Each structure stands twice: as C-alpha cells, then as structure tokens.
Amino acid sequence: MTLITTLFFMVVTVLAIAPHLGPSVVGAHKGGGGGYLYPQFYDHSCPRAQEIVKSVVAQAVAKETRMAASLLRLHFHDCFVKGCDASLLLDSSGTIISEKRSNPNRNSARGFEVLDAVKSALEKECPGTVSCADIIALAARDSTVLAGGPSWEVPLGRRDSRGASLSGSNNDIPAPNNTLPTIITKFKLQGLDLVDLVALSGSHTIGFSRCTSFRQRLYNQTGNGLPDSTLDPSYAAQLRTGCPRSGGDQNIFPLDPASPAHFDNNYFKNIIYSKGLLNSDEVLFSKSLKTMELVKLYAQNNDLFFQQFAISMVKMGNISPLTGEKGEIRKHCRKINTY
Numbered sequence: 001m002t003l004i005t006t007l008f009f010m011v012v013t014v015l016a017i018a019p020h021l022g023p024s025v026v027g028a029h030k031g032g033g034g035g036y037l038y039p040q041f042y043d044h045s046c047p048r049a050q051e052i053v054k055s056v057v058a059q060a061v062a063k064e065t066r067m068a069a070s071l072l073r074l075h076f077h078d079c080f081v082k083g084c085d086a087s088l089l090l091d092s093s094g095t096i097i098s099e100k101r102s103n104p105n106r107n108s109a110r111g112f113e114v115l116d117a118v119k120s121a122l123e124k125e126c127p128g129t130v131s132c133a134d135i136i137a138l139a140a141r142d143s144t145v146l147a148g149g150p151s152w153e154v155p156l157g158r159r160d161s162r163g164a165s166l167s168g169s170n171n172d173i174p175a176p177n178n179t180l181p182t183i184i185t186k187f188k189l190q191g192l193d194l195v196d197l198v199a200l201s202g203s204h205t206i207g208f209s210r211c212t213s214f215r216q217r218l219y220n221q222t223g224n225g226l227p228d229s230t231l232d233p234s235y236a237a238q239l240r241t242g243c244p245r246s247g248g249d250q251n252i253f254p255l256d257p258a259s260p261a262h263f264d265n266n267y268f269k270n271i272i273y274s275k276g277l278l279n280s281d282e283v284l285f286s287k288s289l290k291t292m293e294l295v296k297l298y299a300q301n302n303d304l305f306f307q308q309f310a311i312s313m314v315k316m317g318n319i320s321p322l323t324g325e326k327g328e329i330r331k332h333c334r335k336i337n338t339y
C-alpha cells in the first residue's frame, strides 16, 4: 500500500468513528460531569423542547414586558453560584436553604412562576427529560430576543443540582456597590474576562432596579453627605423624588430610562452621559481605561455589542454545568427529586 492510500484509509476510519466519540457538533462545550453541552441535545429526546420554552416565555413577556429582564437575570444569578445548575430555583426544605433568600435575590429575583409553567409544559411533553438549568438558559436567550436583542444557539445538556448555596449566592454574585476590582475578580472566578463583564452588563439595557440598590449614590456616596459626583445632577434630583433618604426601598426605576423595554446599546450611551443608574454601571466608565474603551465601543457600535453579548452569554451559560451522571433532571424546578 502506498503512503497516500494508507493516509486515505486512516482519514476514512477517523471520520467513520468520530460520531461515536461524542458530539462532534459546532458549539459543544465540555461539562463538569465529563460530558458536553451542545445545541442539539434534545433533538431526539424532546424535539419540541425549544419551541415550548419559547412559547411559554413569549406569553409571559406579552403579559408583562419586564419579565424578559427578570428571566435574563435569573440565568446570571444561577450560573454565578455553583455553575448553571438551577440551584437558584430550589425552595427551602429539608437540608436546602434557598438561594432566593440571599442579598442579591431577596425581594428582587423574579420570574420563578414562569419557569414553573415552562417545566410543567415540558413534563407533559417529555417527562423527566429537560433540565431546569437548560430551561433557564433557553428562557434567557428567548427573553433577549423578545426584547429586541441578539439571538444565539444555546448549548444544552445541563443537569440540575441536588443542593443550593446561600453563602455562594451572597458572596459570588457582584453587588452594585462593589468596587470595579471586586467585580472584575468575581467575573474572573467564573472564567469571565473584562470583555464579558462589559458586554454582559449591557443586560441593564432592560429591566428595573429598586431604590435600595442605588440610594447611596443620591445622598452619601463617599460618606461625606454628598451625592455621587459622577451622576448627572438633574438625573440625580429626578431619582431623589422617587427614592427618598429613607423609605421607598422597593420603589423601582428603569435601568435604561432611554428605552427600558428595548434591548439596545442605550445602556452604554447613558453611562457616557453620566446617567448609568447603578454604581457598578458607572465604574465601568470611570475606573479602568480598558472597560471605558469597551463602553465607548459598544455605545458606538450596536452590532458589535450584540455579537459580543451573544458570545459572552454562551460563555456564562457554560460555567461548570453538571453533565453525564452528575445531578439529576428535576421533575419540579423548586425541589429535588425524591427516590
């Protein structure tokens, strides 16, 4: 046999066995259980899964526009705590102390009923098949699209945790008054870099914040009894009318007043005009040249923001998933299975 023929047979053999080595699809990502996430995961086991998620989410967003933002945020709060494993969705019971009680989530995280509705529709269609963690990831993508943002293929195959971490939720999710270095470190711990941080913060182009999350900026930013000097004074005055020195903690304000329900790059433009609502938004512009350049770039170029947002969402969605034999497929997203 000539060398050429030998090489030919080697190539043919590799191609023939490749499908049996695991998913050889574009967009596959290594998971924590030795398995992979890939967009076609439910193509055979639950072919209508993505369609069902989309339809339930679309109904919920049609009923309340804000729901798109709330569902997008749930994916972030899930993935930053023990990976994207739906630990966030567990209610307290038995040994489980719910993450819903943590500082970032209490009186704030919302949209759980919508995910329950998706899960119950999926359990009817294909029982015990689609994980709650994948439902959150798909709902985040569908919400973004419904709000006018970019779309992406969601790698799938995550399994659900059998536990939650209240301390993880308190410590690992950045707080709005964290310094930029702290926020950067919290992203880095999840394998996310500065580009991911700035692009993903662009989620604040939709949704609302409570007064309690930014009050400090209006009255006493640095402990000297003065408002944050980096906040536009007339915008600050306007915010003070609805967010008094004390009381009104739960009053809500759009994160992007320019277009609160529309997913676009106005968030970045607001920041440049000293009208970023949260301190964590503003510091992206004032505390690092690198993040400042990215804010300017996305403010100038919506397409670039959309492209990077999609890439960074897939990256965030790949944080330590449970795959293979790890975890379980919960029957109900609020509780672990009983055997």
Ligand code: HEM
Residues within 6 Å of the ligand: 066, 068, 069, 070, 071, 072, 073, 076, 107, 108, 109, 110, 174, 175, 176, 177, 183, 197, 200, 201, 203, 204, 206, 207, 208, 209, 210, 211, 212, 213, 255, 278, 280
């Ligand atoms: C960079 C660090 C981040 C900080 C400090 C932060 C902080 C916050 C805070 C304080 C709120 C308002 C919560 C309230 O007052 O009830 C909020 C809302 C929101 N966040 Fe973030 N966030 C960050 C990154 C992200 C990321 C990465 C995403 C998504 C990928 C995201 C999506 C959202 C959305 C969509 C809302 C509005 C939710 C609603 O209206 O229900 N945030 N965030």
